[in-house]
Amino acid sequence: MIRLFVAIDLPEDLREHLAVMQAGLPGAHWVDPDNFHVTLRFIGEVPDNRLEDIDELLAGITARPFDLSLAGVGSFARGREPTSLWIGLDRSEPLMALQSRIHKALTRAGFPSDEKRYLPHVTLARLHRAPAPDLATFIAAHNLFRAEPFRVDQFTLFSSQLTSAGSIYSAEAEYPLD
Ligand code: 2AM
Numbered sequence: 001m002i003r004l005f006v007a008i009d010l011p012e013d014l015r016e017h018l019a020v021m022q023a024g025l026p027g028a029h030w031v032d033p034d035n036f037h038v039t040l041r042f043i044g045e046v047p048d049n050r051l052e053d054i055d056e057l058l059a060g061i062t063a064r065p066f067d068l069s070l071a072g073v074g075s076f077a078r079g080r081e082p083t084s085l086w087i088g089l090d091r092s093e094p095l096m097a098l099q100s101r102i103h104k105a106l107t108r109a110g111f112p113s114d115e116k117r118y119l120p121h122v123t124l125a126r127l128h129r130a131p132a133p134d135l136a137t138f139i140a141a142h143n144l145f146r147a148e149p150f151r152v153d154q155f156t157l158f159s160s161q162l163t164s165a166g167s168i169y170s171a172e173a174e175y176p177l178d
Pocket of ligand 1: 005
Protein backbone atom coordinates (compact mmCIF):
# COMPACT_ATOMS: atom_id res chain seq x y z
CA MET A 1 0.00 0.00 0.00
CA ILE A 2 1.07 3.57 -0.59
CA ARG A 3 -0.23 6.69 1.18
CA LEU A 4 -0.84 9.54 -1.26
CA PHE A 5 -1.95 13.15 -1.40
CA VAL A 6 -2.05 15.88 -4.05
CA ALA A 7 -0.57 19.27 -3.15
CA ILE A 8 0.98 22.54 -4.25
CA ASP A 9 4.64 22.96 -3.33
CA LEU A 10 5.95 26.27 -1.99
CA PRO A 11 8.94 28.19 -3.39
CA GLU A 12 12.12 28.13 -1.31
CA ASP A 13 12.00 31.82 -0.30
CA LEU A 14 8.49 31.37 1.06
CA ARG A 15 9.53 28.27 3.02
CA GLU A 16 12.29 30.31 4.63
CA HIS A 17 9.84 33.10 5.39
CA LEU A 18 7.45 30.69 7.15
CA ALA A 19 10.27 28.92 9.00
CA VAL A 20 11.10 32.19 10.79
CA MET A 21 7.64 32.07 12.39
CA GLN A 22 8.25 28.63 13.89
CA ALA A 23 9.13 29.68 17.42
CA GLY A 24 7.62 30.68 20.71
CA LEU A 25 4.69 28.31 21.17
CA PRO A 26 4.84 25.61 23.87
CA GLY A 27 3.36 22.31 22.67
CA ALA A 28 4.12 23.03 18.99
CA HIS A 29 5.82 20.30 16.96
CA TRP A 30 7.04 22.39 14.04
CA VAL A 31 6.69 20.97 10.54
CA ASP A 32 10.02 20.60 8.71
CA PRO A 33 10.06 23.49 6.17
CA ASP A 34 10.92 20.94 3.44
CA ASN A 35 7.47 19.48 4.08
CA PHE A 36 5.44 22.71 3.72
CA HIS A 37 2.67 22.41 1.11
CA VAL A 38 -0.95 23.31 0.35
CA THR A 39 -2.92 20.06 0.21
CA LEU A 40 -5.39 19.90 -2.67
CA ARG A 41 -6.72 16.41 -1.98
CA PHE A 42 -5.79 13.73 0.55
CA ILE A 43 -6.09 10.29 -1.08
CA GLY A 44 -4.88 8.01 1.71
CA GLU A 45 -3.66 4.40 1.50
CA VAL A 46 -4.12 2.76 -1.89
CA PRO A 47 -2.71 -0.48 -3.36
CA ASP A 48 0.58 0.23 -5.19
CA ASN A 49 -0.94 -0.85 -8.50
CA ARG A 50 -3.44 2.05 -8.42
CA LEU A 51 -0.62 4.60 -8.65
CA GLU A 52 -0.63 4.43 -12.45
CA ASP A 53 -4.41 5.09 -12.64
CA ILE A 54 -4.07 8.06 -10.32
CA ASP A 55 -1.14 9.42 -12.32
CA GLU A 56 -3.13 9.16 -15.56
CA LEU A 57 -6.15 10.81 -14.03
CA LEU A 58 -4.11 13.72 -12.65
CA ALA A 59 -2.23 14.13 -15.94
CA GLY A 60 -5.62 14.69 -17.62
CA ILE A 61 -6.46 17.70 -15.44
CA THR A 62 -5.91 21.02 -17.19
CA ALA A 63 -5.78 24.48 -15.68
CA ARG A 64 -4.01 27.78 -16.29
CA PRO A 65 -1.20 28.88 -13.94
CA PHE A 66 -2.33 31.32 -11.24
CA ASP A 67 -1.02 33.37 -8.29
CA LEU A 68 -1.57 32.53 -4.64
CA SER A 69 -0.93 34.64 -1.53
CA LEU A 70 -0.39 33.26 1.94
CA ALA A 71 -2.12 35.39 4.55
CA GLY A 72 -3.29 35.01 8.12
CA VAL A 73 -2.86 32.32 10.77
CA GLY A 74 -5.36 29.92 12.30
CA SER A 75 -5.76 26.64 14.12
CA PHE A 76 -7.78 23.45 13.81
CA ALA A 77 -9.14 21.68 16.86
CA ARG A 78 -10.68 18.33 17.68
CA GLY A 79 -13.39 19.24 20.15
CA ARG A 80 -11.74 21.82 22.39
CA GLU A 81 -8.22 20.47 21.86
CA PRO A 82 -6.19 22.42 19.27
CA THR A 83 -4.46 19.97 16.91
CA SER A 84 -2.71 22.09 14.31
CA LEU A 85 -1.53 25.58 13.57
CA TRP A 86 -1.60 26.85 9.99
CA ILE A 87 -1.02 29.73 7.61
CA GLY A 88 -4.04 30.68 5.53
CA LEU A 89 -4.40 31.80 1.92
CA ASP A 90 -6.23 34.65 0.26
CA ARG A 91 -9.42 33.47 -1.40
CA SER A 92 -8.57 32.20 -4.90
CA GLU A 93 -11.13 31.07 -7.47
CA PRO A 94 -8.50 29.28 -9.62
CA LEU A 95 -7.32 27.35 -6.55
CA MET A 96 -10.85 26.31 -5.61
CA ALA A 97 -11.59 25.31 -9.23
CA LEU A 98 -8.41 23.20 -9.45
CA GLN A 99 -9.14 21.56 -6.10
CA SER A 100 -12.70 20.79 -7.14
CA ARG A 101 -11.61 19.25 -10.45
CA ILE A 102 -9.03 17.02 -8.75
CA HIS A 103 -11.44 16.08 -5.97
CA LYS A 104 -14.26 15.16 -8.38
CA ALA A 105 -11.99 13.15 -10.70
CA LEU A 106 -10.59 11.11 -7.80
CA THR A 107 -14.01 10.57 -6.23
CA ARG A 108 -15.47 9.45 -9.58
CA ALA A 109 -12.57 7.01 -9.98
CA GLY A 110 -13.40 5.42 -6.62
CA PHE A 111 -11.05 7.26 -4.25
CA PRO A 112 -13.35 8.64 -1.57
CA SER A 113 -12.40 11.32 0.97
CA ASP A 114 -13.83 12.84 4.09
CA GLU A 115 -16.59 15.26 3.21
CA LYS A 116 -15.13 18.15 5.19
CA ARG A 117 -15.28 21.55 3.49
CA TYR A 118 -11.99 22.33 1.75
CA LEU A 119 -10.08 25.00 3.65
CA PRO A 120 -6.73 25.64 1.98
CA HIS A 121 -3.81 26.08 4.38
CA VAL A 122 -0.14 25.34 5.04
CA THR A 123 0.38 23.44 8.30
CA LEU A 124 3.08 25.12 10.41
CA ALA A 125 2.88 22.85 13.48
CA ARG A 126 1.05 19.94 15.03
CA LEU A 127 -0.10 20.87 18.53
CA HIS A 128 0.06 18.70 21.63
CA ARG A 129 -1.42 20.35 24.69
CA ALA A 130 -0.57 23.85 23.54
CA PRO A 131 -1.91 26.14 26.30
CA ALA A 132 -4.90 28.14 24.99
CA PRO A 133 -3.50 31.55 26.07
CA ASP A 134 -0.16 30.85 24.34
CA LEU A 135 -1.94 29.77 21.16
CA ALA A 136 -4.14 32.89 21.24
CA THR A 137 -1.06 35.08 21.74
CA PHE A 138 0.76 33.40 18.83
CA ILE A 139 -2.23 33.83 16.52
CA ALA A 140 -2.73 37.46 17.55
CA ALA A 141 0.98 38.19 17.01
CA HIS A 142 1.01 36.70 13.49
CA ASN A 143 -2.51 37.38 12.33
CA LEU A 144 -1.48 40.19 9.99
CA PHE A 145 1.06 37.94 8.29
CA ARG A 146 0.98 38.36 4.53
CA ALA A 147 3.53 37.15 1.97
CA GLU A 148 4.25 38.19 -1.61
CA PRO A 149 2.10 36.23 -4.10
CA PHE A 150 3.75 33.22 -5.73
CA ARG A 151 3.06 31.62 -9.09
CA VAL A 152 1.47 28.17 -9.14
CA ASP A 153 2.48 26.51 -12.40
CA GLN A 154 2.25 22.87 -11.36
CA PHE A 155 0.79 20.54 -8.76
CA THR A 156 2.36 17.41 -7.30
CA LEU A 157 1.38 13.89 -6.28
CA PHE A 158 3.17 13.10 -3.01
CA SER A 159 3.61 9.84 -1.17
CA SER A 160 3.85 9.96 2.60
CA GLN A 161 5.75 7.50 4.73
CA LEU A 162 4.86 7.58 8.41
CA THR A 163 7.98 6.98 10.50
CA SER A 164 8.74 7.38 14.19
CA ALA A 165 10.67 10.52 13.26
CA GLY A 166 7.63 12.00 11.48
CA SER A 167 6.23 11.90 7.95
CA ILE A 168 8.56 11.70 4.97
CA TYR A 169 7.00 13.16 1.82
CA SER A 170 8.30 12.26 -1.66
CA ALA A 171 7.17 13.78 -4.96
CA GLU A 172 5.93 10.88 -7.12
CA ALA A 173 4.92 13.02 -10.12
CA GLU A 174 4.46 16.66 -11.11
CA TYR A 175 1.70 18.04 -13.33
CA PRO A 176 2.38 21.33 -15.12
CA LEU A 177 -0.39 23.91 -15.57
CA ASP A 178 -0.38 25.77 -18.87
P1 2AM B 1 -2.86 18.79 7.39
O1 2AM B 1 -1.51 19.36 7.07
O2 2AM B 1 -3.87 19.84 7.56
O3 2AM B 1 -2.83 17.79 8.49
C1 2AM B 1 -0.56 14.66 4.24
O4 2AM B 1 -1.06 13.98 5.35
C2 2AM B 1 -1.36 15.92 3.96
O5 2AM B 1 -2.72 15.56 3.69
C3 2AM B 1 -1.38 16.91 5.10
O6 2AM B 1 -1.18 18.19 4.57
C4 2AM B 1 -2.75 16.80 5.68
O7 2AM B 1 -3.32 18.00 6.08
C5 2AM B 1 -3.57 16.36 4.49
N1 2AM B 1 -4.78 15.64 4.87
C6 2AM B 1 -6.04 15.98 4.55
N2 2AM B 1 -6.91 15.10 5.04
C7 2AM B 1 -6.20 14.18 5.72
C8 2AM B 1 -6.55 13.02 6.47
N3 2AM B 1 -7.83 12.61 6.59
N4 2AM B 1 -5.55 12.35 7.05
C9 2AM B 1 -4.26 12.75 6.93
N5 2AM B 1 -3.87 13.81 6.23
C10 2AM B 1 -4.83 14.53 5.63
